[in-house]
Amino acid sequence: MAVTINDLLLTARENLDRVDAVDLATELDNGGVLVDIRPAAQRATEGEYPGALVLERNVLEWRLDPASDARIPEAVDHDVRWIVLCSEGYSSSLAAATLQQLGLHRATDVVGGYQAILAARPVD
Numbered sequence: 001m002a003v004t005i006n007d008l009l010l011t012a013r014e015n016l017d018r019v020d021a022v023d024l025a026t027e028l029d030n031g032g033v034l035v036d037i038r039p040a041a042q043r044a045t046e047g048e049y050p051g052a053l054v055l056e057r058n059v060l061e062w063r064l065d066p067a068s069d070a071r072i073p074e075a076v077d078h079d080v081r082w083i084v085l086c087s088e089g090y091s092s093s094l095a096a097a098t099l100q101q102l103g104l105h106r107a108t109d110v111v112g113g114y115q116a117i118l119a120a121r122p123v124d
Helices: 005-013 021-029 040-046 057-064 091-101 113-120
Strands: 033-036 082-085
Touching: 005 091, 021 033, 021 082, 021 113, 040 113, 057 091, 082 091, 082 113
Parallel strands: 033 082
Antiparallel strands: none
16 A cells, blocks of 8 residues: 555654644744745745744755765754744654654644645734
């Protein structure tokens, strides 16, 4: 029997301590690092989260693995709390699970992605 994308997503989320949009600010205040993996066109259309690191999905593992020659300065060790953000919380779950496979066991994502962050904002 073939594995479906839904099967893969459920498996990916089994070890993620996912962050609700309303709790994101607290996570960031406690040292979490938000990584926005949405493509530039999507960020331009939807908006950006202030202070988020922008790393498109195709380079994510190389930039966050502390053993990689292509790592970013924030990738200091395997204990960083990476919080991955996509538009709706699907590709971010797959990405965070891949980071965990690299030994970045505190990696996770935002439930509902950027759309959930927008929905959680107070209305003026």
